[in-house]
Amino acid sequence: xxxxxxxxxxxxxxxxxxxxxxxxxxxxxxxxxxxxxxxxxxxxxxxxxxxxxxxxxxxxxxxxxxxxxxxxxxxxxxxxxxxxxxxxxxxxxxxxxxxxxxxxxxxxxxxxxxxxxxxxxxxxxxxxxxxxxxxxxxxxxxxxxxxxxxxxxxxxxxxxxxxxxxxxxxxxxxxxxxxxxxxxxxxxxxxxxxxxxxxxxxxxxxxxxxxxxxxxxx
Amino acid sequence: xxxxxxxxxxxxxxxxxxxxxxxxxxxxxxxxxxxxxxxxxxxxxxxxxxxxxxxxxxxxxxxxxxxxxxxxxxxxxxxxxxxxxxxxxxxxxxxxxxxxxxxxxxxxxxxxxxxxxxxxxxxxxxxxxxxxxxxxxxxxxxxxxxxxxxxxxxxxxxxxxxxxxxxxxxxxxxxxxxxxxxxxxxxxxxxxxxxxxxxxxxxxxxxxxxxxxxxxxxxxxxxxxxxxxxxxxxxxxxxxxxxxxxxxxxxxxxxxxxxxxxxxxxxxxxxxxxxxxxxxxxxxxxxxxxxxxxxxxxxxxxxxxxxxxxxxxxxxxxxxxxxxxxxxxxxxxxxxxxxxxxxxxxxxxxxxxxxxxxxxxxxxxxxxxxxxxxxxxxxxxxxxxxxxxxxxxxxxxxxxxxxxxxxxxxxxxxxxxxxxxxxxxxxxxxxxxxxxxxxxxxxxxxxxxxxxxxxxxx
Numbered sequence: 001x002x003x004x005x006x007x008x009x010x011x012x013x014x015x016x017x018x019x020x021x022x023x024x025x026x027x028x029x030x031x032x033x034x035x036x037x038x039x040x041x042x043x044x045x046x047x048x049x050x051x052x053x054x055x056x057x058x059x060x061x062x063x064x065x066x067x068x069x070x071x072x073x074x075x076x077x078x079x080x081x082x083x084x085x086x087x088x089x090x091x092x093x094x095x096x097x098x099x100x101x102x103x104x105x106x107x108x109x110x111x112x113x114x115x116x117x118x119x120x121x122x123x124x125x126x127x128x129x130x131x132x133x134x135x136x137x138x139x140x141x142x143x144x145x146x147x148x149x150x151x152x153x154x155x156x157x158x159x160x161x162x163x164x165x166x167x168x169x170x171x172x173x174x175x176x177x178x179x180x181x182x183x184x185x186x187x188x189x190x191x192x193x194x195x196x197x198x199x200x201x202x203x204x205x206x207x208x209x210x211x212x213x214x215x216x217x218x
Numbered sequence: 219x220x221x222x223x224x225x226x227x228x229x230x231x232x233x234x235x236x237x238x239x240x241x242x243x244x245x246x247x248x249x250x251x252x253x254x255x256x257x258x259x260x261x262x263x264x265x266x267x268x269x270x271x272x273x274x275x276x277x278x279x280x281x282x283x284x285x286x287x288x289x290x291x292x293x294x295x296x297x298x299x300x301x302x303x304x305x306x307x308x309x310x311x312x313x314x315x316x317x318x319x320x321x322x323x324x325x326x327x328x329x330x331x332x333x334x335x336x337x338x339x340x341x342x343x344x345x346x347x348x349x350x351x352x353x354x355x356x357x358x359x360x361x362x363x364x365x366x367x368x369x370x371x372x373x374x375x376x377x378x379x380x381x382x383x384x385x386x387x388x389x390x391x392x393x394x395x396x397x398x399x400x401x402x403x404x405x406x407x408x409x410x411x412x413x414x415x416x417x418x419x420x421x422x423x424x425x426x427x428x429x430x431x432x433x434x435x436x437x438x439x440x441x442x443x444x445x446x447x448x449x450x451x452x453x454x455x456x457x458x459x460x461x462x463x464x465x466x467x468x469x470x471x472x473x474x475x476x477x478x479x480x481x482x483x484x485x486x487x488x489x490x491x492x493x494x495x496x497x498x499x500x501x502x503x504x505x506x507x508x509x510x511x512x513x514x515x516x517x518x519x520x521x522x523x524x525x526x527x528x529x530x531x532x533x534x535x536x537x538x539x540x541x542x543x544x545x546x547x548x549x550x551x552x553x554x555x556x557x558x559x560x561x562x563x564x565x566x567x568x569x570x571x572x573x574x575x576x577x578x579x580x581x582x583x584x585x586x587x588x589x590x591x592x593x594x595x596x597x598x599x600x601x602x603x604x605x606x607x608x609x610x611x612x613x614x615x616x617x618x619x620x621x622x623x624x625x626x627x628x629x630x631x632x633x634x635x636x637x638x639x640x641x642x643x644x645x646x647x648x649x650x651x652x653x654x655x656x657x658x659x660x661x662x663x664x665x666x667x668x669x670x671x672x673x674x675x676x
Contacts, residue, residue: 012503012504013476020479100471101479166487
């Protein structure tokens, strides 16, 4: 499981990020200032650090050097939204720069992208008798390869990457088919039905009433 | 053409023309005087010789006049004087036959005892010819005198003049070059300075002195200095504004992130009733924070909205209300508020003054230790102004921070940690409120010992 350290002085925001990341299957640790982060760093050995810029004591720019020296990728998560700040953050060596307020789905996607770039992404996923290898695009059930269409696989990927989060039909269409896809949200329903049948996930892919679907993994 | 070249050329050209003109006129005049003198002298001489000759001729009628003239000629030719004799316009005797062709009618038309002169040039020699009648009307004697010497002197003077002109032109050229440079170098410097200013470098300084250009340079320096100051003021203003916007965006963004994040999470995640209530409370708290900032921003811009109507208010009522506002917070930290009031009536807007006092006390609570004391002293000065002091024994403020602490969103603790309270607008609002009352706010503080905030109503 990938470990992520959240460095932010605002308790509620730390908790919010933690809630979202834990649902997506990350192990989270919190620190409210630079000193606490440095103290925890050795014990945790995080795969990624999410950090704010305006921090008590050492600011985010100073802290970024500490993490980058140890080869830990960082993402700035900050209210400072000027282009200049972004450029400064990225120049310092940050892998990404996300401005507050952010959407959970975007945060997850960016974290995943950074982990993948640093070759520490979890490219496989297993749940009960189902095994998924995202890089090879293979889905196995009881060690037997399932025959999935490209579209079904992409839909499954979006569901897995946002597990335990309800995704609206529009969001699924946008993420699995692409922005320019002009399809009907009915398309989503049809593909979900097929996935449920092929994976035998009748209950695992839950319907959220009048909204969309959620992959429920305990 | 460059100004320096123009000045240089005009001085040089006028010097050449002028000196040539002067030389020409001088030489011409000199020549005329010389010729005149020579002429007069020759006529005089001629007259004496002629009289002598005439007497001789009358005494020796047996000798032909030409013979007598020949004798004279032989005698005078050693002194550069020659004679030619004509009778009835026919040359009878000529001592210098090469000059015969110059003896023309205009020389022979003279009356008795008058003289006609003429200067002729033959090869490189000059001669003066003077005619006069002898005893009879048709007997003419031409007196010839070589005057090459005059022309030689004239020529020498010309050469000499040219030499002097050449030397003085060189001197003038050097001088005028120096003058033109001394005129144009300061101009050039001013031009370079102006260009620098145009490029945005307002730190240019030119050399000043007492000349006109020096004064111009002084005025220029004043201008660049003024521009520099204005520019810096403008930059500061822009920076302040930018800082205000940055801070505002940060202050608004943090609660917004929380609200949006939890709302999104509640919408999408499957959470327990207990969690739901907790997150909804978060949302409420953060909404309140935004409302709080919004209210304070309104207060900050209040001044621009309208002029205040100040009324005489009972000050103890204002104090009481302010105390009530902060009571909860005092209890939380177990802080003792000690009020000492000598002011009866204060001419003010009571809501605003109450906000200002509350803000100062809240500020004092934030920096104070649990169980400590805060003093509020209100008194009248001899001059009639009214003073409200809020004194704490908290962490204190460093000198550099005292200057900035009244700026909106400024917090001594850079962390912007909100655990100690608001958005950093409280003191800035106090300052604004005091300005609205034509009063002022002063801060005395020492690190580790505490601070004193003083409101002065005139």
